[in-house]
Amino acid sequence: MALELNILVGTMTGTAELVAQEIELTMGDDDTVITVTDMDKLDASLLKPGSLYLICSSTYGSGDVPDNARAFYESLQSALPNLEGVRYGVIALGDRTYVQTFCFGGKKFDAILSELGASRIGEVCIHDASAGTMPEEVCVEWAQGWIETAREAIDA
Numbered sequence: 001m002a003l004e005l006n007i008l009v010g011t012m013t014g015t016a017e018l019v020a021q022e023i024e025l026t027m028g029d030d031d032t033v034i035t036v037t038d039m040d041k042l043d044a045s046l047l048k049p050g051s052l053y054l055i056c057s058s059t060y061g062s063g064d065v066p067d068n069a070r071a072f073y074e075s076l077q078s079a080l081p082n083l084e085g086v087r088y089g090v091i092a093l094g095d096r097t098y099v100q101t102f103c104f105g106g107k108k109f110d111a112i113l114s115e116l117g118a119s120r121i122g123e124v125c126i127h128d129a130s131a132g133t134m135p136e137e138v139c140v141e142w143a144q145g146w147i148e149t150a151r152e153a154i155d156a
């Protein structure tokens, strides 16, 4: 059966969107059906048990989620849905020069999803904009392993 993956994008200047599109282009096929959705269209009711999500979010302000992700993030905080049966992964984009709040956007999503009962698959993918590596390269390479791990978890 095909793996269905929903990538949810939180971005300010488009890097997270580029990363998500690159994952879709590189890994989407008949066996791995990938959709990319901007978080500004979402609220907490989107997350369904049995489904697989990849949060792909940068960080702004003083360790905040990007503006387009705020309503979705706040709807999770206020609706407090029971997310048992939801599986997810996280790509957290940031910049290590923001020492105190490095990658907090993605990390905040990880914290609230797990608090609400969702199960994270794999480790969080971290990209540091000050490291000189291309985010789409680092994240596509990570996603190749992550998708295999997700497939095994769902088949188990």
Ligand SMILES: Cc1cc2nc3c(=O)[nH]c(=O)nc-3n(C[C@H](O)[C@H](O)[C@H](O)COP(=O)(O)O)c2cc1C
Binding pocket: 010, 011, 012, 013, 014, 015, 016, 017, 057, 058, 059, 060, 061, 062, 063, 064, 066, 093, 094, 095, 096, 098, 101, 102, 103, 104, 129
């Ligand atoms: C005004 C501003 C504030 C930022 N604040 C943080 C931060 O608190 N922590 C962090 O890790 N990165 C921070 N960043 C870095 C971005 O998250 C990083 O460059 C990311 O790759 C941008 O992705 P995007 O284009 O999808 O928004 C900040 C960048 C800007 C321009």
